[in-house]
Structure formats: structure tokens, C-alpha cells
Amino acid sequence: MDFKDDFNTPRIIQFPKIQDPKGNLTFIQNPQHVPFEIKRTFWTYDIPGGEIRGGHAYKSQEEIIIALSGSFDVIVTNLLGKTEKFSLNRSYYGLYLPKLTWRYMENFSTNSLSLHLSSKEFFEEDYVREFELFKKLSQ
Template sequence: MKPKIINFPKIQDPRGNLTFLQYPNPIPFEIQRVFWTYDVPGGEIRGGHAYFKQQEILVALSGSFDVVITNADGSTEKFSLNRSYYGLYLPPKTWRHIENFSTNALALHVSSEVFSKDDYIRDFEDFKKLSNEH
């Protein structure tokens, strides 16, 4: 699979809209962990890694940020997230970093795995080797 935007259900109401996530639709995995990043100082970059097994969905609950996917050949693809009713699906073995956070940006991370430091691929050269094996 490739990274892709997933649209979430949007229930519109004059009193305020509601959006939800649930398995198996639209989330393609059982949720094992949820975390969020916030108060990211201007100019900072988050991420800079991939996972062996973890699938993830990133959602801009508030504000905006860009998710940059880097392929093993060095080519990149940028996804700008700025609405709470869609998210970016990231399959395993997807190298990413997050940049260009707006003031008060709030990023929700929905994961298929519980935290494991052993699931991280932190060196891009290791990531390239792993990608070239498949």
C-alpha cells in the first residue's frame, strides 16, 4: 500500500459538526495506540523515521502541518493536512517527517501498534536497504 488521504465521516449540524474514527471503516487497522503532538516551536521538524510494522493515520485536529514522505530513491511527496475530517494513512515502512506546523497545530496520531522502540527505523540508509530488498 501507499500513503493516501482517508476521508472520515462528517456529520453536519447547525450546532457544530462531528467526525469520528472507527475500525474497520474508515480505519483499516485495529487501533492500539493514540497520541498527539502539539506546541511544536516554529521551524521544528518531527518524525524523520519509518516503522517496520506500525500503520498510522495522521490528522490535523487544529491548525495545519505538512507530512513529507521520502521514498528509498530520494523522491518525495508532500501532504498538507489542515482539516479534522480527513487524515493521512501511512503504511509500514513509510519514511516520513512532519514540518511547517502552524501556530497551535494539534496533530493526532492513530496507530496499529503499541509503542515499541524496536519497531522504529531511524537511519535512512537502513531504510533504503530494507526497501531495496523487496
């Protein structure tokens, strides 16, 4: 992946996939596969049917979301009000989200597992948790 590209918009990143009859392997290395230094990782799992996760934006943090198992949809809205849906269901794809991107996750399959790679350590003040406040940031 060439990170000289414009990384101001959400996009799918394809990670290396090494196929083997005994099972496939995918890996991520800095800085070749991620456009930021990874400062934090977390994962979500055991999400009950019909639940929605996320529902926030970050003021300065960038993030990559990967469906390690199962599937789910990520709905993103940028500061211009453009909304897109990304369906994640392959462990060798990651969804890159730049700062100031509203996101929520829905439509989780049974036993889905999402891995999140973040450019910042947890800092509550970096979160924008109200959509109306998020929309005002573009004005």
C-alpha cells in the first residue's frame, strides 16, 4: 500500500494474504500496511443480535477496523455529510477511518470479532459522542 495517497477519506485497505493448504495467514507491519503508528488495539465480541456499537467520532485519532471473524457493517459519515456503508467480512481487509469521521457498527453476525487499530491511546476528550455536535464541526 502506498500511503502517499490521500488518507482523508475512509477506505478499504487490503493486507497481505498468504495462502496455504494448512490455513491462510495475514499480517500487518508498521509502516508498510498502516498509515499511522499503532498506539492502541482493542476488540469487540459477543455482541447480541440487533445491537449497535460505536456512535462517535474522534477529533484526532485515526483507526482501522478489521473483521477477524464473522461480519458486520460500518456506517460512516464525514464532515461534509456524506454517508457510506462498508460491509466487513474478510480478515485480510481493514477499513481505514481518518479523524473526524462519525462511525457506528451494526448487523453483527453470530460470533463476529472486530479488531481496532488506533493511532492514539485512549483519551476521553478526543471523542465526539453527539451526532449534532459532530455536524457543527463542519460549519
